[in-house]
Amino acid sequence: xxxxxxxxxxxxxxxxxxxxxxxxxxxxxxxxxxxxxxxxxxxxxxxxxxxxxxxxxxxxxxxxxxxxxxxxxxxxxxxxxxxxxxxxxxxxxxxxxxxxxxxxxxxxxxxxxxxxxxxxxxxxxxxxxxxxxxxxxxxxxxxxxxxxxxxxxxxxxxxxxxxxxxxxxxxxxxxxxxxxxxxxxxxxxxxxxxxxxxxxxxxxxxxxxxxxxxxxxxxxxxxxxxxxxxxxxxxxxxxxxxxxxxxxxxxxxxxxxxxxxxxxxxxxxxxxxxxxxxxxxxxxxxx
Numbered sequence: 001x002x003x004x005x006x007x008x009x010x011x012x013x014x015x016x017x018x019x020x021x022x023x024x025x026x027x028x029x030x031x032x033x034x035x036x037x038x039x040x041x042x043x044x045x046x047x048x049x050x051x052x053x054x055x056x057x058x059x060x061x062x063x064x065x066x067x068x069x070x071x072x073x074x075x076x077x078x079x080x081x082x083x084x085x086x087x088x089x090x091x092x093x094x095x096x097x098x099x100x101x102x103x104x105x106x107x108x109x110x111x112x113x114x115x116x117x118x119x120x121x122x123x124x125x126x127x128x129x130x131x132x133x134x135x136x137x138x139x140x141x142x143x144x145x146x147x148x149x150x151x152x153x154x155x156x157x158x159x160x161x162x163x164x165x166x167x168x169x170x171x172x173x174x175x176x177x178x179x180x181x182x183x184x185x186x187x188x189x190x191x192x193x194x195x196x197x198x199x200x201x202x203x204x205x206x207x208x209x210x211x212x213x214x215x216x217x218x219x220x221x222x223x224x225x226x227x228x229x230x231x232x233x234x235x236x237x238x239x240x241x242x243x244x245x246x247x248x249x250x251x252x253x254x255x256x257x258x259x260x261x262x263x264x265x266x267x268x269x270x271x272x273x274x275x276x277x278x279x280x281x282x283x284x285x286x287x
Contacts, residue, residue: 003256004152006233008144011151012268015276020060022279026286027061033282034063035119035275036085036094040078041071041101045239050097056271062278065091071101078109086114093119093137093281095274098169116284119277122168130176137277142174144269145212145233150184154210154231154258157186162208164201164221164247166193170214170235201225213247221248229257235266 023033035057037050050066057064065088067081078096085094094117096109115125121137129136149156161178165171171191178187190208192201194215205211205225213221214235226232234248246262253259260266 003232003253003259006148006152006154006231006258006260006265008148008260008266008268009264011148012144012272015147015269015272016056016060019062019272019275019279022283023061026279026282029286031282031286032063032090033061033279034065034088034090034092035278036065036067036088036091036117038067038069038078038081038085038094038096040069040073040097040104043099046097046099053271053274056275060275062275063090065094073101073104075104075108078104079112082109082112086112086117091117092285093117093278095120117281119274119281120169121277122173127173127176130173130180133180133182137280138177138273139169139173140273140277141170141214141235141266141270142177144273145174145235145266146177146184147273148233148260148266148269149210149231149258152258156184156210159187159209160190160207161187161210161212162190162192162205163212163214164192164205165212165214165216165236166191167214167216170212174212174214174235215247217247218245219247219249221252223249223252223255226252226255228255230255231258232256232260233266234260234262 039050054064085091098106100106113123115123118126121139126136163171163175175189175191178185179189192204202225210231212233216236216238218238232252234246236247238245
C-alpha cells in the first residue's frame with residue numbers, strides 16, 4: 001500500500017472555516033480583524049506568497065493591509081513602516097516578508113515588530129514564550145506541521161522526530177515545539193542539518209518515526225533514508241526555474257506510512273496558522 005497523503009489543503013480549509021467564524025463573532029461585537037504585510041522588493045515567490053495571504057484574508061472576512069516598498073528602500077524607510085503598523089489600531093497582527101533585499105537588516109526588522117502583533121511568532125519575546133511553555137503566537141509553519149500530523153492521527157507523543165534543518169522559521173522552532181509537553185507534541189527530537197556528513201545524516205534520519213525535511217535542498221531525503229512506515233513531511237523547497245522542488249523525493253511514498261504531497265502539504269497549513277494567529281491577536285485586543 002502507498003503512503004497516506006497528509007493533505008494540507010483539506011485540513012487548512014477546516015481551519016479557515018473556524019477562523020471565519022471567529023472573525024464574524026468579533027464583527028458582531030463591534031471589532032474588526034486586520035492582518036498587515038510588508039513586502040520589500042520584487043522577489044517572485046515572496047510576492048506570490050503575500051498575495052495568497054491577502055486572498056485568504058478575503059475568504060474569511062478579515063481586513064488586509066499591504067505595504068510594498070521598492071528593493072531600493074532604506075532601513076529607515078522600512079523602520080518607519082514597521083513603526084506605523086505597530087501604532088495602527090486597524091492592524092491586529094502583521095509580518096515582514098523575508099528574505100529582505102541585500103543591505104537591509106532582517107533581524108533588526110523582525111525585532112522591531114510589536115510582539116503582540118507578531119503574526120509569525122518569531123519575535124524573541126514569542127520564541128521565549130514557546131521555550132517556557134507560556135501562551136503566545138506559535139511560529140506558523142511548525143504549528144501547522146503539528147496540526148497536520150494530528151489531523152491524520154500520526155503518533156507523535158513519545159516518538160522520535162528527526163528535523164532536518166535549523167533555520168529560524170521552521171527547524172529550530174519546530175524542534176522546540178515538538179519537545180514541549182503540549183498536546184500532540186512531547187516527542188524525542190533530533191536536529192540534523194546540511195553541515196552533517198551525508199552518511200551520518202542518512203543514519204540519523206533512518207531512526208525517525210517522523211521525519212521533517214526543512215533544509216531547502218532538493219531531493220535530500222531518499223527512500224533508503226526512511227524507516228518503513230514513518231511519517232515524512234517536506235517543509236523545505238527550492239526552485240528549478242519555475243518548478244517547485246521539495247526536499248523529499250516523491251518515491252519516498254513507497255516506503256513511508258504518511259507523506260505530504262509535492263504541492264498542498266505544509267504551505268496551506270502555514271497560511272492557515274497565520275490567520276489563526278491574527279484572529280487570536282484581535283480577540284486579545286478586544287478584551
